[in-house]
Amino acid sequence: MGVESTSLCNTIKVSCPVYPVKGHLATISSPVDCNYNITLPSGIGYAAPMDHIDPEGRRLYRLSGFVDFTPRKEPDQDRIDALINAAKVHLGSDVNLIDASACHRPFSADDRPIIGPAYQFPNLFLCTGFGSRGWSVGVGSGSLLSSLILQLPCDIDPEPYSAKRFLSFMKRR
Numbered sequence: 001m002g003v004e005s006t007s008l009c010n011t012i013k014v015s016c017p018v019y020p021v022k023g024h025l026a027t028i029s030s031p032v033d034c035n036y037n038i039t040l041p042s043g044i045g046y047a048a049p050m051d052h053i054d055p056e057g058r059r060l061y062r063l064s065g066f067v068d069f070t071p072r073k074e075p076d077q078d079r080i081d082a083l084i085n086a087a088k089v090h091l092g093s094d095v096n097l098i099d100a101s102a103c104h105r106p107f108s109a110d111d112r113p114i115i116g117p118a119y120q121f122p123n124l125f126l127c128t129g130f131g132s133r134g135w136s137v138g139v140g141s142g143s144l145l146s147s148l149i150l151q152l153p154c155d156i157d158p159e160p161y162s163a164k165r166f167l168s169f170m171k172r173r
Contacts, residue, residue, distance in 0.1 A: 003104045005128040014118045017166050018129040020104035022068040024079040027098040029058040030091040040065060040086035047087045060098065063087055064132055067107070075102040107131045115141050115161035116148050125149055126163060 001008055001018075009016035027050075038047040045065015052060045063083040068076075080100045088095055108114055108129030118124040127145045130137060140156060147154035 001128040003106045014120050017109040018106045021107040023105050024066045024102050026063040026080050026083050026100040028061050028095045029054050030095045032091045033059045038090045041089050075100050105131050114163050115144050119163050
């Protein structure tokens with residue numbers, strides 16, 4: 001359901017405390033060949049190596065970071081520069097910017113996804129609020145969601161992801 005989760009759920013009177021939060025992205029190239037994700041200094045984001053090596057033999061990295069509560073969709077150059085400068089600590093000063101953008105991501109009120117039945121309608125299942133981790137946890141969340149829908153056992157404990165954790169918030173609405 002993504003960043004439109006709350007507005008979509010509001011149309012059917014279902015509480016869904018998920019909010020659009022702006023994050024910044026940049027693709028850079030570096031002569032440093034690293035095959036694991038790097039947490040950037042000060043925890044502002046991470047650098048993920050991509051499979052692509054450019055014609056000059058440089059590895060491409062996807063930088064992702066920042067959490068801004070704003071409706072603006074345009075990238076903030078200061079944020080992009082901060083991501084690149086933080087990446088240089090691990091990837092060296094010889095990095096080239098390929099592209100940069102910003103996007104809104106669906107964050108739940110406690111930064112943990114909501115997976116499972118909606119409180120008001122137990123036959124309506126939610127799977128939202130992943131923030132910047134949607135692609136990373138997609139397989140696991142799909143497994144959990146399908147197990148809940150089909151009432152099958154799952155290796156993932158559903159309780160931490162239940163919408164019930166927001167019950168006090170939902171009752172106020």
